Amino acid sequence: MYIIGERINSSTRAIASAIAEQNKHFIQQIAIDQIEAGAHSIDLNAGTFGEREAPLLAWLAECVQEATAVPLCIDSPNPIALEQALAVTRQKPIVNSITLENIRYKELIPLITYYKTSVIALCLDDTGISAKAERRFEIACRLVDKLSNDGVDLRDIYLDVMAQPIGSDSGSGRVLLDTVRAVKEGIPGVHICCGLSNVSFGLPHRRLLNQALAVALVTCGIDTLIADPLDQKLMALLGAAKVIAGSDKYCCQYIKEYRDGRLLKA
Numbered sequence: 001m002y003i004i005g006e007r008i009n010s011s012t013r014a015i016a017s018a019i020a021e022q023n024k025h026f027i028q029q030i031a032i033d034q035i036e037a038g039a040h041s042i043d044l045n046a047g048t049f050g051e052r053e054a055p056l057l058a059w060l061a062e063c064v065q066e067a068t069a070v071p072l073c074i075d076s077p078n079p080i081a082l083e084q085a086l087a088v089t090r091q092k093p094i095v096n097s098i099t100l101e102n103i104r105y106k107e108l109i110p111l112i113t114y115y116k117t118s119v120i121a122l123c124l125d126d127t128g129i130s131a132k133a134e135r136r137f138e139i140a141c142r143l144v145d146k147l148s149n150d151g152v153d154l155r156d157i158y159l160d161v162m163a164q165p166i167g168s169d170s171g172s173g174r175v176l177l178d179t180v181r182a183v184k185e186g187i188p189g190v191h192i193c194c195g196l197s198n199v200s201f202g203l204p205h206r207r208l209l210n211q212a213l214a215v216a217l218v219t220c221g222i223d224t225l226i227a228d229p230l231d232q233k234l235m236a237l238l239g240a241a242k243v244i245a246g247s248d249k250y251c252c253q254y255i256k257e258y259r260d261g262r263l264l265k266a
Helices: 013-020 024-036 047-067 079-086 102-114 133-149 172-186 196-200 206-220 232-245 249-259
Strands: 002-005 041-044 072-075 094-098 118-122 157-160 191-195 224-227
Touching: 002 024, 002 191, 013 024, 013 047, 024 041, 024 047, 041 047, 047 072, 047 079, 072 079, 079 102, 094 102, 118 133, 133 157, 133 172, 172 191, 172 196, 172 206, 191 196, 196 206, 196 224, 206 224, 206 232, 232 249
Parallel strands: 002 041, 002 224, 041 072, 072 094, 094 118, 118 157, 157 191, 191 224
Antiparallel strands: none
16 A cells, blocks of 8 residues: 655644744654655645745755655645646656646646656546546546556556545445446556545544545555555554455565554554
């Protein structure tokens, strides 16, 4: 399971303050903590800063790279902000995110191909987010075809199956799982991802819902999560779920995590 650490996001008050003050030590420690907890990439989002987003996103990229050696996930639909951040990345980043929306696709695909990035591709088009798994799968197929035709390798595509708040639609979890299964069976070679915490928005005990969803997603075939790696129970459950799903051969990773003491913290 590839984990993209979600914690450096300006929608969180403490993070927004640290970004505004350019508190390098605070931001770097958040990045380091996530990597030590198991993150493979660090998501960077400064979207709440409006006109200041571009320089602050580039600052975040430079700041985190000074203290870490993992790929960055540059999180913005703003092509100006994306370009400034991509220009300072030192290794292949992930762009978060492109869609099949006509304007957004045209604005972002030149940056993705020029900088040869990986990309998170949201399963939505100009009609919005569908409430049907079949429709999301159809959009996913069109999006993969379009990205491939524009020179993006399948291995660099992370299809985001669009986790939605389950509190406002009790059927959204089932749609999400059905979409993962459809993509897993119908579009071999791509990665499948989602923003895990989106599903629990507005509900109590959010971590419990996130943990339950993570286990279900693993059994359906997802391979990438944008999540909080500091949730120790979540990380332990992911390891256990991979064993149950048959994706941890001979339970090697599970045993390693046990020996490293990670499972004892669950």
